[in-house]
Amino acid sequence: MKESSTSALLHRLFNSNDLENFFECNADAMQTPExxxxxxxxxxxxxxxxxxxxxxxxxxxxxxxxxxxxxxxxxxxxxxxxxxxxxxxxxxxxxxxxxxxxxxxxxxxxxxxxxxxxxxxxxxxxxxxxxxxxxxxxxxxxx
Structure with missing residues (x-):
């Protein structure tokens, strides 16, 4: 999966109707390394x-x-x-x-x-x- 910029992730969040689906679809982009x-x-x-x-x-x-x-x-x-x-x-x-x-x-x-x-x-x-x-x-x- 391609890495998402913060602004693109924020845009997808604002356009999402379902938070759980947003989390599922963007899990890789939301990972913070240890x-x-x-x-x-x-x-x-x-x-x-x-x-x-x-x-x-x-x-x-x-x-x-x-x-x-x-x-x-x-x-x-x-x-x-x-x-x-x-x-x-x-x-x-x-x-x-x-x-x-x-x-x-x-x-x-x-x-x-x-x-x-x-x-x-x-x-x-x-x-x-x-x-x-x-x-x-x-x-x-x-x-």
Missing amino acids: FHAYIQNLCGELKLVPEQVIRYSGIERTYGHQLFNGTRKPSRDKVIQLAFGFALDLDGAQRLLQIALKSPLYPKIRRDAAVIFCIDRHKDFWETQSVLHSLGLTLLGGE
Whole structure:
């Protein structure tokens, strides 16, 4: 079955008279991959190894490996840290948050705006922590 864009899926939902039938007909398009499988695949796509991503994310090594093997579920901050570890752009970071079922970065929130700024400027995790600290904002992982 072909992959559906969100807007096409939304259009089909609005035009559907039967929600159960909609779910049945669009089940493949509505699947969200498991977070650990997604980040493992992302490593392969970006030619990175989990150890590199964990180190660049500033996440404790054991905890990071638990995220990659699926024994731990990440907090929103850990997902953002992984976005830095993968050196993702804003769309990639938002997708990572979506896969983890966490709220997206929102520019009306000062801390999120600072994180968005840093992602856009290709700052690494440690530079981002410095920016957050200089603005008096909560550091990533300080939840």
